[in-house]
Amino acid sequence: MKKFEEKTVHSERIYEGKIINLKVDDVTLPNGKQSKRELVEHPGAVAVIAITPDNKLVMVEQYRKALERSIVEIPAGKLEKGEEPAASAKRELEEETGYTAGSFRHIQSFSTSPGFADEVIHLYAAEELKKTEQGAAPDEDEFVELLEVTMEEAEQMMQDGRIYDAKTAFAVLWAKQEIATDN
The missing domain is CATH 3.90.79.10 (Nucleoside Triphosphate Pyrophosphohydrolase)
Known part of the structure; x- marks a missing residue:
């Protein structure tokens, strides 16, 4: 297990672009609570x-x-x-x-x-x-x-x-x- 890992419960891609994609992940925090993460996917x-x-x-x-x-x-x-x-x-x-x-x-x-x-x-x-x-x-x-x-x-x-x-x-x-x- 990774220290302070946030487990993804659900992931939704909300935008696909020429350079980047955007997604929103629902995560379970290390303390068991839920949160959302807005993430940019980039090819590097x-x-x-x-x-x-x-x-x-x-x-x-x-x-x-x-x-x-x-x-x-x-x-x-x-x-x-x-x-x-x-x-x-x-x-x-x-x-x-x-x-x-x-x-x-x-x-x-x-x-x-x-x-x-x-x-x-x-x-x-x-x-x-x-x-x-x-x-x-x-x-x-x-x-x-x-x-x-x-x-x-x-x-x-x-x-x-x-x-x-x-x-x-x-x-x-x-x-x-x-x-x-x-x-």
Whole structure:
């Protein structure tokens, strides 16, 4: 038994979308009482920490409708059905930034919002970066600006809220440690 497990008594999917599904579960709590849980089902995602040979972080700025503003992020995207996370990381890096990498190293997988969503992001470090001739080729509904920022610029972006999401903040802290270790 899992500590503090909530047993599902009934589950009802109330929405099926292109990216997410929503369901409401009736659960029995550890103390025997009943409750409801509203849950988001997500296929999972990847994110890529890409550091150029001159120690700049490759990032993208894009508008996020849920926040009603643009933010700066590391390249990322959802897993396609049946796609392995490493293949997805390679695809997302190339599409969003126009970079390829000689290798990808898995850093960590983590939950984004465990209170209501099952989304897991698989974080990779892209190594041996090379710029492609054709450049970035984002999806037709994706509008991004490529940025290459120093560690100091990334930290300032965290301070002023331009970097606002957890995966990118985690990536900046990881990259800072990685760069310090390499030097």
